[in-house]
Amino acid sequence: xxxYNIDARQDMTYDAIVIGSGMSGGWAAxxxxxxxxxxxxxxxxxxxxxxxxxxxxxxESWDFELRGGLTPEDRQKHYKGIRTGFIGEAxxxxxxxxxxDPYTEVKPFLWVRAHQMGGRSQLxxxxxxxxxxxxxxxxxxxxxxxxxxxxxxxxxxxxTYVETFAGISGEALGLPHLPDSHxxxxxxxxxxxxxxxxxxxxxxxxxxxxxxxxxxxxxxxNGRGKCQYRNKCDRGCPFSAFFSSTAVTLPAADATGNLTVxxxxxxxxxIYDEQQGKATGVRLIDSETxxxxxxxxxxxxxxxxxxxxxRILLNSTSSRFPxxxxxxxxxxxHNLMDxxxxxxxxxxxxxxxxxxxxxxxxxxxxxxxYRNLDEQTKSDTFVRGFGYQGGAGRAGWGGAGNxxxxxxxxxxxxxxxxxxxxxxxxxxxxxLPYHENHVTLDTQNLDKWGQxxxxxxxxxxxxxxxxxxxxxxxxxEMLERAGLQDIVGFNNRHEPGYGIHEMxxxxxxxxxxxxxxxxTNQLHGVPNVxxxxxxxxxxxxxxxxxxxxxxxxxxxxxxxISELKKLNL
Amino acid sequence: MDRxxxxxxxxxxxxxxxSTTLLGLLQACQQQPRLEWQPVFLSMDHARLVAALxxxxxxxxxxxxxxxxxxxxxxxxxxxxxxxxxGQQQVVEDLEAFNSRSAAQFGKPFADLEADQRRAFxxxxxxxxxxxxxxxxxxxxxEQAPVGFYRGFKAMAVWAYCSTEAIGKNQLxxxxxxxxxxxxxxxxxxxxxxxx
Numbered sequence: 001x002x003x004y005n006i007d008a009r010q011d012m013t014y015d016a017i018v019i020g021s022g023m024s025g026g027w028a029a030x031x032x033x034x035x036x037x038x039x040x041x042x043x044x045x046x047x048x049x050x051x052x053x054x055x056x057x058x059x060e061s062w063d064f065e066l067r068g069g070l071t072p073e074d075r076q077k078h079y080k081g082i083r084t085g086f087i088g089e090a091x092x093x094x095x096x097x098x099x100x101d102p103y104t105e106v107k108p109f110l111w112v113r114a115h116q117m118g119g120r121s122q123l124x125x126x127x128x129x130x131x132x133x134x135x136x137x138x139x140x141x142x143x144x145x146x147x148x149x150x151x152x153x154x155x156x157x158x159x160t161y162v163e164t165f166a167g168i169s170g171e172a173l174g175l176p177h178l179p180d181s182h183x184x185x186x187x188x189x190x191x192x193x194x195x196x197x198x199x200x201x202x203x204x205x206x207x208x209x210x211x212x213x214x215x216x217x218x219x220x221x222n223g224r225g226k227c228q229y230r231n232k233c234d235r236g237c238p239f240s241a242f243f244s245s246t247a248v249t250l251p252a253a254d255a256t257g258n259l260t261v262x263x264x265x266x267x268x269x270x271i272y273d274e275q276q277g278k279a280t281g282v283r284l285i286d287s288e289t290x291x292x293x294x295x296x297x298x299x300x301x302x303x304x305x306x307x308x309x310x311r312i313l314l315n316s317t318s319s320r321f322p323x324x325x326x327x328x329x330x331x332x333x334h335n336l337m338d339x340x341x342x343x344x345x346x347x348x349x350x351x352x353x354x355x356x357x358x359x360x361x362x363x364x365x366x367x368x369x370y371r372n373l374d375e376q377t378k379s380d381t382f383v384r385g386f387g388y389q390g391g392a393g394r395a396g397w398g399g400a401g402n403x404x405x406x407x408x409x410x411x412x413x414x415x416x417x418x419x420x421x422x423x424x425x426x427x428x429x430x431x432l433p434y435h436e437n438h439v440t441l442d443t444q445n446l447d448k449w450g451q452x453x454x455x456x457x458x459x460x461x462x463x464x465x466x467x468x469x470x471x472x473x474x475x476x477e478m479l480e481r482a483g484l485q486d487i488v489g490f491n492n493r494h495e496p497g498y499g500i501h502e503m504x505x506x507x508x509x510x511x512x513x514x515x516x517x518x519x520t521n522q523l524h525g526v527p528n529v530x531x532x533x534x535x536x537x538x539x540x541x542x543x544x545x546x547x548x549x550x551x552x553x554x555x556x557x558x559x560x561i562s563e564l565k566k567l568n569l
Numbered sequence: 570m571d572r573x574x575x576x577x578x579x580x581x582x583x584x585x586x587x588s589t590t591l592l593g594l595l596q597a598c599q600q601q602p603r604l605e606w607q608p609v610f611l612s613m614d615h616a617r618l619v620a621a622l623x624x625x626x627x628x629x630x631x632x633x634x635x636x637x638x639x640x641x642x643x644x645x646x647x648x649x650x651x652x653x654x655x656g657q658q659q660v661v662e663d664l665e666a667f668n669s670r671s672a673a674q675f676g677k678p679f680a681d682l683e684a685d686q687r688r689a690f691x692x693x694x695x696x697x698x699x700x701x702x703x704x705x706x707x708x709x710x711x712e713q714a715p716v717g718f719y720r721g722f723k724a725m726a727v728w729a730y731c732s733t734e735a736i737g738k739n740q741l742x743x744x745x746x747x748x749x750x751x752x753x754x755x756x757x758x759x760x761x762x763x764x765x
Contacts, residue, residue: 061732068732069647071650187750190753193752229749346710355754356756356759358750359751360750397762400723400727401701402701402720410627412632414727414731415740418763490710
């Protein structure tokens, strides 16, 4: 495993410092270490090593005292994150303590954090979709936000690069607006999904229902095992079958001998040298001792998550940057985006009662975007688009609370009757970048270490609400035409943040006056600081973002290495 | 009939009727054998009610019943450990109201009813109880109408039953490491409902 800089007696100077060890930080560490740079990864939480630190990975419900339940104390500790519905006895140790590190919701906003090595790559939904120029050109086309400084061609080979290493399972479809990845074999649809797919594709030319594209190995690669279909991913995978930084990128970085991970290290700010006109290191707080320390490097990669990175940059003030490092434009902290979520439809499928499935597939179906692709599909009420995730299944005994009856017959049916088939889809809609959706440093409310927290002021606006309406209407109609029964349309009207796809608060752009980062993810004003987590996103597409963070990180690291060689940084 | 309505109606029964009922309850309690376990949260009377409900919903047949796998003990633990003070207060009120409805109808708490009386009573409780909304990734979709005490309890009892090792491993179809996924398999080939 990596060198751990625990006693701080080692040299304080490295070639590179990466702040954050999650989805994008792991990639930065891998690429920089493989290029020969001595790299220090700062992780604000504890060390997590696969298997050793996955205490619940093999447990069943009966092994847990509360069989998955939470105590009032657990709910208090996770009083923000609990709103996701994802936290339980089996995975609570991977979710941040909201009491130690609070934030203020100026308007309702859910910020889900995972404060340990691996970050949210330990908990993510693993859906992976390439962006296309429909996405990269969106801002330029309809005038919202600023233009991306890159296009699909700039990222295409980097997508292939990260996909080949991460392992993405899926089916090639040849859609120009949802480019195919370099795929491992796809997972299988179940009977009802196949049936619904056929009906939707017949009823709606141009719409597709496909198996989700996921960062799961369906064949072993690089010494990692293939998915065993246990569907216990959020406890940590003993087979390293799904992509996480702890299982995939950090071990690769470590294999070079160039990686040092310093746990319990909360990045406080980036140190700016006024004479040299560049960043020289990172100031951190040791979360266990409260001590402040400084580490130095030639380049800094910020991968602390969209809002984590933003907090660090806002807190990095100097004479040159009184309002936060690289914030000449005034856009740092602004243009916060997420995907709208939990709007869709649910129905019962009559038929295939004699069919079932075997294995617990950690994946569902995907319906790629079909609106606002061209003149024919143009909407009158909104710009941009949405896709759906969903799936079919039989609830088994989990649905017995709704089944009529009780007694011997009812009980025996728990063992023999898997219950009706149901099918649902839920939309993920693109959100526009609004300057007024922003975060600020909150110096009144401090965290456990006396540091300013974030005040988050963000809301959905007309375009997102119009899209949500369409999502529900389309979902109900598709389910009707696909033959579902007792269809329920739903719109849970969740606050932003619920999609756990925060993006945009240090956006890339062509013009330093209106953006924070350049086309290679460098702060316009401080070129040896790179931001390659979700903060860099200029718009947010409607597809899940992690694959794009991976590709952007690998590309930016390649640029950093090449600039270092040329002595430009 | 929701819980508040039930309480109101119980209250309307008036002093004399209530006193008689209460006396009946006391006498009945004295005649009952003591529980074989010490509840953490529930009163003895409420523990008897929980046990009676579990036994009626999930009786022992050729396969173990709810009481055989200690569903009642686990429900007591769930109330004790996972409910906050307000939730616990609600449970007490719900159990009280449930017994009051039983008493109003049959003059006895639920645990002391004959088998056919229990069935008739539960059928009435079940009728008109709104279902649980579908759940998507851990969250109910749409506006959830209150399912009422009985349906909530039934779902909890089934969960407490199926999540035991005795049932989850030995009665349901338990496959901890499937190794692969097949999307269309005849139910007859799978045999039983999946445990996980």
